[in-house]
Amino acid sequence: MGRLEAATTRSGTVASSQPWSTDPDAYYAGIDAAVRDAGLDAPTLALDLTALEHNIADLTARAGGVPIRLASKSLRVRSIIDDVVARDGFAGVLAFDVAEAQWLATESNIEDVLLGYPSVRRAALADLLADEVALTRVTLLVDDVAQLDVVDSVVSPEHRSVVRVAIDLDASLRLFSGRVHLGVRRSPVHDADAALTLARAIVARPGFALVGVMSYEAQVAGVADDVDGKPLMNRATRAMQRVSMLELRRRRGAIISSLRELADIEIVNAGGTGSLEETARDGSVTDIAAGSGLFGGHLFDGYRRFQPAPALMFGLDVTRRPAPKIITCAGGGWIASGPPAPDRLPRPVWPAGLSYIGTEAAGEVQTPLTGDAASNLVPGDRVWFRHTKSGEVCERARTVALIGRDQTGQARVDDLVPTYRGEEKCYL
Numbered sequence: 001m002g003r004l005e006a007a008t009t010r011s012g013t014v015a016s017s018q019p020w021s022t023d024p025d026a027y028y029a030g031i032d033a034a035v036r037d038a039g040l041d042a043p044t045l046a047l048d049l050t051a052l053e054h055n056i057a058d059l060t061a062r063a064g065g066v067p068i069r070l071a072s073k074s075l076r077v078r079s080i081i082d083d084v085v086a087r088d089g090f091a092g093v094l095a096f097d098v099a100e101a102q103w104l105a106t107e108s109n110i111e112d113v114l115l116g117y118p119s120v121r122r123a124a125l126a127d128l129l130a131d132e133v134a135l136t137r138v139t140l141l142v143d144d145v146a147q148l149d150v151v152d153s154v155v156s157p158e159h160r161s162v163v164r165v166a167i168d169l170d171a172s173l174r175l176f177s178g179r180v181h182l183g184v185r186r187s188p189v190h191d192a193d194a195a196l197t198l199a200r201a202i203v204a205r206p207g208f209a210l211v212g213v214m215s216y217e218a219q220v221a222g223v224a225d226d227v228d229g230k231p232l233m234n235r236a237t238r239a240m241q242r243v244s245m246l247e248l249r250r251r252r253g254a255i256i257s258s259l260r261e262l263a264d265i266e267i268v269n270a271g272g273t274g275s276l277e278e279t280a281r282d283g284s285v286t287d288i289a290a291g292s293g294l295f296g297g298h299l300f301d302g303y304r305r306f307q308p309a310p311a312l313m314f315g316l317d318v319t320r321r322p323a324p325k326i327i328t329c330a331g332g333g334w335i336a337s338g339p340p341a342p343d344r345l346p347r348p349v350w351p352a353g354l355s356y357i358g359t360e361a362a363g364e365v366q367t368p369l370t371g372d373a374a375s376n377l378v379p380g381d382r383v384w385f386r387h388t389k390s391g392e393v394c395e396r397a398r399t400v401a402l403i404g405r406d407q408t409g410q411a412r413v414d415d416l417v418p419t420y421r422g423e424e425k426c427y428l
Helices: 003-011 024-037 049-063 078-085 098-106 122-129 132-137 145-154 192-203 231-260 273-280 298-302 372-376 391-396
Strands: 044-048 068-071 090-095 113-115 138-142 163-168 173-175 180-182 208-215 267-270 287-290 312-323 326-330 347-350 366-370 382-386 399-405 411-418
Touching (some): 024 044, 024 312, 024 347, 044 049, 049 068, 049 273, 049 287, 049 399, 068 078, 090 098, 090 287, 098 138, 122 132, 122 145, 138 145, 192 208, 231 273, 273 287
Parallel strands (some): 044 399, 068 090, 068 287, 138 163
Antiparallel strands (some): 044 312, 312 326, 312 382
16 A cells, blocks of 8 residues: 555545635645644645545546556656556656656656656666666657667667657647647657658667657647636637647547557557546547646646646745735745746635735745735744646655545644655756
């Protein structure tokens, strides 16, 4: 039994309770009390296991029977990854770094680890190429023969075992002969000609085996379509996403069929937390990537198709009161990656009614907050936040408090588990 399963068993189950939606104030207050009773200092990460179980069930239901490949960058807590990937409905990991992939394949004994990004890190590649066990379990991602050249320059084909590789197929929507690009800038491999040209080069090259394809439809999975106060933008987003998925299913399906004539394609990975239902409709896909939906960052609050529970949160100490309705927290500048904008900021959620001061926002060492709730806070109190994304926040703390619940629903700390940082792992 894994640590997450053990903690869930010890705390009992409160299957019908959803305190994050029925009584948010009591939800965060209970977690705050549990963390304080456990004597944990801030900054504190807390993961509510009831909310996590709710999100796991929601993801698997939305995937409609298609296996979910766990996106490790959106978690970065190995005990959680190990527990969830072993469950029904999940299959393998989508890793973000070569050294991380090797670590998960060996230390966690995960037998199917696909890289979500190409890598040219020579030292990490050398370690992987020297690890016979990891080489059978890890699949590198490529979109250019130059990436194969780097692998060969580290260890030549005659001195290593065969390296598993997958092609990164661009999933963006391109309109008007490519003049309009909707999606992220990832792979140059977009059409069938480019995919087949690269596939033939891989198949003909000693020391490599083409075993998969990965494509990420960010313009669907990563774009909110139900943002408050923006009805026109929401309608336009939904229309774009419908067109994009229709185009992608046709293009990806045709490309996969052609690639199967050249190689034994085991893996066709696609999608993300925000596109599970739509990606599951693509018959060429073998598994769907998801991870952020387990922890439920506030990025997903603007999605119409689903609403994950806010499972992961972090608490900061109030250290001073510069004015009657202003308090200052220690730390807090945990800004999410992506285009700099207010939605990249952590969201203060408890006590309710706090907001940033526009001239300072979230600071590296201190974060001032204002609002009526500030009048009732004093140094030593704690404010709880939700991060925009999910895994990124785990780079800021060494441990996560697992919050279980007794039969009455009262929160308590069941375990304290390390993040990647707590295991002395730092990849990107």
